[in-house]
Amino acid sequence: MKRLACLVAVGTIMLTSVCSAMTMQAPQKIGEISLLPMGWYEVKGATTHEGVPFKNVRYLTSYPSLRTGNGSKIFDKGLACFGSGEDSIYVHYDARDGRASYLPNRNDSFVSKIGSKDVNNTIDITVTCATNIDCIKTDTDEKMYLLVNEDEGGVTGITYTLIGKRSDGSYVKYFDTYDIIGRYYANKREVRMQNIKVEGDEIICNYCVTCYGYVGQNYQKTYEGYGKLCFKWDDEAKWFGVENNTL
Numbered sequence: 001m002k003r004l005a006c007l008v009a010v011g012t013i014m015l016t017s018v019c020s021a022m023t024m025q026a027p028q029k030i031g032e033i034s035l036l037p038m039g040w041y042e043v044k045g046a047t048t049h050e051g052v053p054f055k056n057v058r059y060l061t062s063y064p065s066l067r068t069g070n071g072s073k074i075f076d077k078g079l080a081c082f083g084s085g086e087d088s089i090y091v092h093y094d095a096r097d098g099r100a101s102y103l104p105n106r107n108d109s110f111v112s113k114i115g116s117k118d119v120n121n122t123i124d125i126t127v128t129c130a131t132n133i134d135c136i137k138t139d140t141d142e143k144m145y146l147l148v149n150e151d152e153g154g155v156t157g158i159t160y161t162l163i164g165k166r167s168d169g170s171y172v173k174y175f176d177t178y179d180i181i182g183r184y185y186a187n188k189r190e191v192r193m194q195n196i197k198v199e200g201d202e203i204i205c206n207y208c209v210t211c212y213g214y215v216g217q218n219y220q221k222t223y224e225g226y227g228k229l230c231f232k233w234d235d236e237a238k239w240f241g242v243e244n245n246t247l
Contacts, residue, residue, distance in 0.1 A: 051078025
């Protein structure tokens with residue numbers, strides 16, 4: 001009888017442990033911000049928006065987004081809210097701010113802030129040619145937002161940035177694949193993210209590595225490989241651990 005009670009107790013502990021793991025849902029797109037030529041922002045899908053339209057309309061009259069019928073508008077300064085209710089998140093930007101200059105190590109990129117409506121509770125982010133904002137819902141008090149950054153020049157390809165909203169309302173940046181990949185590869189341009197998927201309490205980013213060099217007198221591909229970055233949630237640390245697995 002005592003042995004049975006012990007087994008039941010152990011089983012209960014194991015079940016509790018399994019049930020306590022975070023479960024994340026698949027990312028759902030809630031909006032997009034883009035950096036157009038000359039540094040103007042294009043805002044799509046915002047639920048509310050406060051912005052100052054740019055003045056030099058004559059330079060971009062050929063852009064279809066100048067027609068307000070497609071639900072997008074171009075601004076050079078403002079505050080955009082994406083999502084609604086507890087899932088809402090704000091993007092602060094100012095293309096005329098001299099401190100928010102183009103980054104020398106990223107192609108066609110600009111620094112903005114994302115997080116709370118209060119600018120003091122935000123995270124610095126890099127807005128590229130097109131940055132999609134996805135919401136990842138969880139079964140805990142933690143809220144996740146995935147930024148899918150597309151590089152128009154093809155220098156870095158697609159990168160992923162994960163922003164989190166803690167239960168106390170503060171925002172943190174959990175990871176940026178552009179920075180993480182630098183731990184494992186000296187030349188980031190050789191690495192291309194392929195896709196991302198969510199499995200339970202883990203986020204998996206698949207990538208390929210392509211190296212080029214001179215083979216005799218010809219400049220050609222010298223290596224091609226694959227790998228994946230596995231970001232697993234640690235409930236005690238309230239953070240993601242990372243493993244790099246090559247295939």
